[in-house]
Amino acid sequence: MLASLLRRLIQAIMVILAMTIIVFVGVSVIGNPVDILINPDASQAEYARVVAHLGLDRPLWQQYLMFLQGIFHGDFGTSFVYNKPALSLIVERLPATLELAMTALLIAIVVGLPLGLYAGLHPERLSSRLIMSGSILGFSLPTFWVGLMFILLFSVQLGWLPSGGRGETASLFGTNWSFLTADGLHHLILPALNLALFKTSLVLRLTRAGVQEVLPQDYIKFARAKGLSENRVIYTHVLKNLMIPVVTITGLEFGSLIAFSVVTESIFAWPGMGKLIIDSINTLDRPVIVAYLMMMVMLFVALNFIIDICYTLLDPRVRLDTKGK
Amino acid sequence: MSQAANKPQETALLPASLPSTSRMVRTGKLAQKFVMSPGAAIGLGVLVLIIFLAVFSPLISPQNPYDLSQLDILDGRLAPGSSSFDGVPYYLGTDAQGRDILSGILYGLRTSLIVGVLSAFAAATIGTSIGLIAAYVGGRVETLLMRLVDLQLSFPTILMALMMLAFLGKGLTNVVIALIIAEWATYARTVRSSALVEREKEYIEAAHCLRLPGYRILFRHLLPNCLAPVIVISTMQVARAIGLEATLSFLGLGASVTEPSLGMLISNGYQYLLSGLYWISFFPGIALLITIVAINLVGDRLRDILNPRSI
Amino acid sequence: MANLLTVSNLVTEFGGTKTAPGLRAVNDVSFTLEKGRVLGLVGESGSGKSVTGFSIMGLVDRPGKVTGGRIIFDNRDLIGLEHEEMRRLRGKRIAMVFQDPMMTLNPVLRIGTQITEAIQAHDPMTKSAARIRARDALGLVGIPSPEERLDAYPHEFSGGMRQRVAIAIAMLHHPDLIIADEPTTALDVTIQSQIIAEFQKMAEISGTAVIWITHDLAIVSRLADDIAVMYAGRLVETGPVEQVLGTPRHPYTQGLIQSVPSQNQRGHRLHQIPGMTPSLTRLPTGCSFRTRCSFATEQCHTIPERTDTGTRTYRCFHPVTEGL
Ligand SMILES: Nc1ncnc2c1ncn2[C@@H]1O[C@H](COP(=O)(O)OP(=O)(O)OP(=O)(O)O)[C@@H](O)[C@H]1O
Ligand code: SF4
Ligand SMILES: [Mg+2]
Numbered sequence: 001m002l003a004s005l006l007r008r009l010i011q012a013i014m015v016i017l018a019m020t021i022i023v024f025v026g027v028s029v030i031g032n033p034v035d036i037l038i039n040p041d042a043s044q045a046e047y048a049r050v051v052a053h054l055g056l057d058r059p060l061w062q063q064y065l066m067f068l069q070g071i072f073h074g075d076f077g078t079s080f081v082y083n084k085p086a087l088s089l090i091v092e093r094l095p096a097t098l099e100l101a102m103t104a105l106l107i108a109i110v111v112g113l114p115l116g117l118y119a120g121l122h123p124e125r126l127s128s129r130l131i132m133s134g135s136i137l138g139f140s141l142p143t144f145w146v147g148l149m150f151i152l153l154f155s156v157q158l159g160w161l162p163s164g165g166r167g168e169t170a171s172l173f174g175t176n177w178s179f180l181t182a183d184g185l186h187h188l189i190l191p192a193l194n195l196a197l198f199k200t201s202l203v204l205r206l207t208r209a210g211v212q213e214v215l216p217q218d219y220i221k222f223a224r225a226k227g228l229s230e231n232r233v234i235y236t237h238v239l240k241n242l243m244i245p246v247v248t249i250t251g252l253e254f255g256s257l258i259a260f261s262v263v264t265e266s267i268f269a270w271p272g273m274g275k276l277i278i279d280s281i282n283t284l285d286r287p288v289i290v291a292y293l294m295m296m297v298m299l300f301v302a303l304n305f306i307i308d309i310c311y312t313l314l315d316p317r318v319r320l321d322t323k324g325k
Numbered sequence: 326m327s328q329a330a331n332k333p334q335e336t337a338l339l340p341a342s343l344p345s346t347s348r349m350v351r352t353g354k355l356a357q358k359f360v361m362s363p364g365a366a367i368g369l370g371v372l373v374l375i376i377f378l379a380v381f382s383p384l385i386s387p388q389n390p391y392d393l394s395q396l397d398i399l400d401g402r403l404a405p406g407s408s409s410f411d412g413v414p415y416y417l418g419t420d421a422q423g424r425d426i427l428s429g430i431l432y433g434l435r436t437s438l439i440v441g442v443l444s445a446f447a448a449a450t451i452g453t454s455i456g457l458i459a460a461y462v463g464g465r466v467e468t469l470l471m472r473l474v475d476l477q478l479s480f481p482t483i484l485m486a487l488m489m490l491a492f493l494g495k496g497l498t499n500v501v502i503a504l505i506i507a508e509w510a511t512y513a514r515t516v517r518s519s520a521l522v523e524r525e526k527e528y529i530e531a532a533h534c535l536r537l538p539g540y541r542i543l544f545r546h547l548l549p550n551c552l553a554p555v556i557v558i559s560t561m562q563v564a565r566a567i568g569l570e571a572t573l574s575f576l577g578l579g580a581s582v583t584e585p586s587l588g589m590l591i592s593n594g595y596q597y598l599l600s601g602l603y604w605i606s607f608f609p610g611i612a613l614l615i616t617i618v619a620i621n622l623v624g625d626r627l628r629d630i631l632n633p634r635s636i
Numbered sequence: 637m638a639n640l641l642t643v644s645n646l647v648t649e650f651g652g653t654k655t656a657p658g659l660r661a662v663n664d665v666s667f668t669l670e671k672g673r674v675l676g677l678v679g680e681s682g683s684g685k686s687v688t689g690f691s692i693m694g695l696v697d698r699p700g701k702v703t704g705g706r707i708i709f710d711n712r713d714l715i716g717l718e719h720e721e722m723r724r725l726r727g728k729r730i731a732m733v734f735q736d737p738m739m740t741l742n743p744v745l746r747i748g749t750q751i752t753e754a755i756q757a758h759d760p761m762t763k764s765a766a767r768i769r770a771r772d773a774l775g776l777v778g779i780p781s782p783e784e785r786l787d788a789y790p791h792e793f794s795g796g797m798r799q800r801v802a803i804a805i806a807m808l809h810h811p812d813l814i815i816a817d818e819p820t821t822a823l824d825v826t827i828q829s830q831i832i833a834e835f836q837k838m839a840e841i842s843g844t845a846v847i848w849i850t851h852d853l854a855i856v857s858r859l860a861d862d863i864a865v866m867y868a869g870r871l872v873e874t875g876p877v878e879q880v881l882g883t884p885r886h887p888y889t890q891g892l893i894q895s896v897p898s899q900n901q902r903g904h905r906l907h908q909i910p911g912m913t914p915s916l917t918r919l920p921t922g923c924s925f926r927t928r929c930s931f932a933t934e935q936c937h938t939i940p941e942r943t944d945t946g947t948r949t950y951r952c953f954h955p956v957t958e959g960l
Contacts, residue, residue, distance in 0.1 A: 018476055026492035133364075136625065140617040142568050144575045145591055145610035152603050163599065218739035221695055225734075226754040226805060227727030230719075236753070240744045256481035263483075263572055267595075278576050281491050289491045300480055315744065 008308055012301045019297040024067050027290055028060075071294060077287030081280070086287035090273055090295055095175040096166060097272030100264065101257040103179065103188055104195035109250060111196075112203030117242075119204070120211025121234065131204070138201030143260065147194040147267035154190060162187050164269035191268040195261055199253055206249055210242040244314050251307040255300045362629075368622025375616055379434040386428035391585050418604040420593050426604060430612045432585035437616065440497070441567040444504035445559050451505065452512025453548070453555055459513065460520035461543055471517065477510035486569060490578050497570075497586070500579040504566050511558060519551040553631045560624035564617045571613055587613045640710060640812055640845050641669040641692070647704035648684075648691045659916045661687040661700065663869035666942070669862075671812070672843040674835075676856030676877065678892070679866030680913050685849045686735060688866070689815040692847075693732050694722045710812065728758040731806035732815040735849075737799035737823075741790040747774075747801055748786030754805050773804040777834065796827040803834065810842045817849045832859055853896050857881055865889045868914060868924040875948025885948070885955040887929045923952070931956075 051057050058066075070076060076086040119128040155163035168183035169176035178184030214220060215238065223237045262274035269275070273292060280288040378385060418426050459470040477485070489503035573579040574588030575595075582589065587609045594605025646665040649658035661684045669675050677685050690696045692707055694714060707714040709730065714722065734740045741750055751770035752763065759766075767786065774782035777800040790798055799819055806814055816835065820828040836859065838844050848860055856863055857877055864874040865886065873886040884890040894907035911928040920926045922937040929936070931954040940951045 015476060015479070023488070026488065136621055137618065140564065140568075140614060140621050142571055142610065142613050142617070144572050144588075145606070145613065148591065148595060148598055148606050149610070152598055152607070156599060156603075216697065218734055218736060219742040221690075221697075222732075222734055222740045222802070223742065223750075224695055225693055225726055225732045227723050227725070227757045228753060229723065229757065232753065232757070237742050237745070241742070244744070256483075259481045259484040259487075262487065263576065266576055277487065278578070281487070281495070282577060284494075293488055293491065296480075296484055300484075304479055 005309075008305060012305050015301050016297060020068060020071060020294070021064070023290060023293050023297075024064050027286060028063060028067070076291035076294070079280075079285050079288050081283050081285045081288075086285075086291035087295075089276065089288055090291050093271060093273045093276055094295075095177065096270060097258060097261050097265070097274060099177055099179060100188070100191055100195060100261050100270060100272060101254060103192035104199065104257050104261075105250065105254055107192060107196035108199035108203045108253075112200040113207050113246065116204040116207025117211060117234075117239075120208040120215070123208075123212070132208070135201040135204045138197055138204075141197060143194060143198060144263045144267055146197060147191075147264060150190050150194055151267070161190050163190075164267075166271060191264045191270050194267070195257060195264045198260070199250075199257060202253065203246065203250060206246055207242060210245055211238060214238050214241045244311065247314060248307055248311050251303060251310065255296075255303045258299065259296065362626050364622050365626030368619045368626070371615060371619040372623060375434060375619065376438065378431055379438045382428075382431035382435050386425070386431040388425045388428040390424040390428040390432055391583055418608075420590070420605045426590070426608050429585065429590050430587065430609050433587035433590055433609060434612060434616065436497070436580065436584065436586045437567045437570060437613070440501055440504070440570045441563040444501050444508070444566045444570075445562040447501075447505045448508040448562065449512050449555055449559050452509035453516045453551065455509065456513040456516030457520055457543055457547055457551070460517045461547065467517075470513065474510040474513050474517075477507075478514065482507045482565070482569065483572070486573065487578075490573070495578050495581075497574075497580045497584060500570055500573050503573075504569060508562060508566070511562075512555060515554045515558060516551045519554055520547045523547055523550045557624060557628045557631055560620060560627055564620040564624065567613070567620075568617055638711075639668045639708075640671045642708040643667050643688075643692070643705070644708075645705035646688070646691060646702065646707060648687050648696055648700060649703045650700045658699075658701075660869050661916065662691055665705070665866075665869075665871050667864050667871060667874055669813070669845050669847065671845055672839055673862060674839055674846045674848055674860045676860030676863045677847055677849045677866060678851065678853060678856055678863065681851070682913060682916070683866040684869040685866055686817050689732060689817050689847065689849060692813075692815060693726060693730060695726075695732075724758070727754055727805075727811075728809045729811050730813045730815070731809070731811040733799070733802050733806050733817060733819045735817045735819075735821065737795050737802060737819075740802045741793075741798055743790055745789075746786065747788050747790065747793070751786070751801070751805055751808070754808055758809055769808075773808055774801070776807070777801070777804040778830065779804075796823045799823060799827075799831065803831065807838060811844060813845045813847070814838075815847045815849070818851070820855070821850070821852075828855075835859070853881065853892060865892065868919055869916065870924065870951065871949075872925065872952070873948070873950040875950075879948060883956075885950040886925075886952050887931050887954075887956060888925050889950075890956050891928075 074087050078084065079086050079089055082089055115131050119131045122128050151163045154161045164187075166178045166184060166187055168181040169178050170181050170184070171177075178188050220233060220237055223233045228237075258273075261270075261272060262278060264270065265272045265274035266278055273295075276288065277292045279285070280292070383389065420426060420429070455470055455474075459467040485507035486500070486503040489506050490499055493499040493502060570579055571586070571588030571591070574586045575592045577592065580586035580589045582593075590609040591606045591613075594602065594607070594609075597605055644666045646662055647660060648662035649660050651658040663684075665684075665688060667675070677688065679685050687696065687700065690700075691702050692709075692714065694717070696702060702715055705715070709725070714725070717725075741747070748767060748770055751773060752766040755761070755766040755769055756763075771782045771786060774785060779785055779797060779800060785793075790801075793801065803819065806816075814835075819835075820831050823831065832855065835846060835848070839846055848856065850856060860877050862875065863877045863880045864871050865880070865888065866872070867888050873880060873884065873889045880889060881893060884893055888909070891907070891909035895909060909928055910930075914920065914924065914927065923929070923932070923940050926932045926936045931952075933954065935953045940953050942949050942951050943955070
């Protein structure tokens, strides 16, 4: 168990290192940082000064080491736009994004899992077919457009929910959260629903596929042959087998929710990391871009790592110790 | 990372390994099966219509919406059904610049389809080649390539696309490049696993024994047997690419204001939404939705048909 | 003595609709079983043995369905019985052991859980009491250190051990009837004998009747009181084991017996039934065995009725008369 944990940890570090190279090459080799930093009318001498200051006259590998060093110290440079350290800008906005993504994930599971279970258990019913068609729609609907339509319907036409912002927040663990106040919750609903739409379809289809795979298995028939109640068969025998793929995939999808919140945050003016990165790409604020990308890389690697462990815990067949608890 | 954690979101929806379709003998039967599902038949019909509209959009559309000389700002923000000063009807209304939304949609569809098909085709070509090479060459090369695929697939498409756009800068061309870079890995993984299965089969061994040159084995024997999954993924991929292009353009990272794009049109309407001018965003979105749904319906059916368990 | 189980004219179909009949995996099957007796159900692969068993359990897979006949168990017709009543019979009074021990136990639940839930499904009791019973049940089928093994997962058990767990579960409530679907096919010979002995003991002690499904005539001759031979969904011959195996009436039964190695002299070629088992979708008209039967005549183009001699039955126009 320990050995494999260690192996995975090393793998995770390798992935991060690989990504630092990619990001470095992308930012420093493909793009030219000086062009953005400096006024086009600047003199030759000025140009050389900035180049020297940034270390851009040194060999690439030295620049890379400097880059790595910066990352190790959490120093990604200062935002050109906000004139603040890039990392702290990102970290400040992390809670808003996390809150949005978690709520969306919760919605996706709470809605997708039961519907998928139902559709899988009664595939021939009309309602199941409707659910499945709905999920195709959920896959196909462009998230950003649905967001706009939400605003149009619920904010403009009906006036039920606010169209943007986080609303009132309350403090917990030293950061501000929207879900703690009624007003904040009000603001959270539309963006969270919007972000959840795609993942709900995914969880739904995944669950249904899982049910259909598990149901014909001999062990389900045997469970029935034992005289177990239908509830026990479904909620213990079927569901337990389902949890493995569902947990794995939903876990992975959490990362993609955070990535996709870029879109939702832009529409609903949700002050999270996603909105920041779009603004930064538009204004070519490289330190923030690099900080964001590296942050996401770490997040994904960490997520993968955690999911791997959960997977091991959930599926006794891949569990590495031979004894039970 | 381990295999469990690396499933890209699509593989969950695709059967674990798609079989290879044998020769054309089955094609007729497949077509028949395809039409048997009403959803897929409708999807196909709509798709053909959309392609037609997109291809002939300059001939069909009432206006060239990106020729500024044809736009009249006085016709700006007209509601659907109203007419221009000189009596030309705007069936779906106009945007702030007086651009006919219907014409904008027709031109936008053209861009969407080109971006979708181009990026899916390029990603398929690159990914398939890499997958085949990995399976055929084996050894270190295979390990290295597959590591790269794993790395790529552990990050979601939109993040990869954002990353590429951050490096390359904004613009429609860069969006296409970003889409290709974000998607080749799916093909590589699928093709490699199908090719691995094929590689073990007797006829490949026989081909080896006959000392057929490597490229012949690759292209004559391995490739045709990996085509079924590639076709299925490609269909879905076109839909995803279209959606992603629109999203990126909406975010202001793709098409510029003067380029015809559905995402851009929707984005233009965003600021007028709160004042109730719904049509600028609404209709292009519907067009986008119909396109994506049609492609997905076709793809869904293709997947069912090419999946052995349903044959 | 009153019969424990009377199956009459049972038909089970796959994929039939209201207008078109489906595949008849079980076709007009009738037999009876008395308390404490062992019935050997034999036949080639795909002849419908398992489906017969599942029909009795009320567990035929969709799209399969029992579409005709009666299954009278302890004076009640199991067909059309309410869900809840059927559930109360399953595992309690009628139990089944499945063909493939590797697939019968749920891979993600502990062995202990899978046994205790079967206990609690019929006898409400505390978890700890159920656990003690589960432990004893494991011990009874010869699993060493049962207490610890309760916490194991199925993948930690060998195929033989898993089959014993399945048998332990089937025996938990001392059922009146156990349907054992080739419970020993996947196991090696020594374990086979142990398990067969287990069943014999149980049949004696608690008067449990057994339907033993198998390909293996040798096992049947050792274990069973009666035998039923199945071919393409129909029972072609039934009767007491010694009589049927000694003087088979149906040509198919004769063929089966002759193809068992020990029946042949050394150096002689093994007898084989000519031809292939026909697929259910393409059965010949009339007697299904017609195309492979050396006795077949024009008459065999119609379906032979059941001939009932009192102790045995067969379906054939030209029964084998050897040994009469
Ligand atoms: N779920 C199912 N769907 C469709 N047909 C089925 C299904 N299960 C069984 N059958 C059909 O019923 C017939 C009888 O199958 P059954 O499993 O009872 O055979 P068997 O005698 O138990 O064979 P074996 O000795 O291989 O176990 C087979 O021809 C099979 O095609
Ligand atoms: S009925 Fe005819 S074909 Fe069938 S087994 Fe008897 S003799 Fe053979
Ligand atoms: Mg069987």
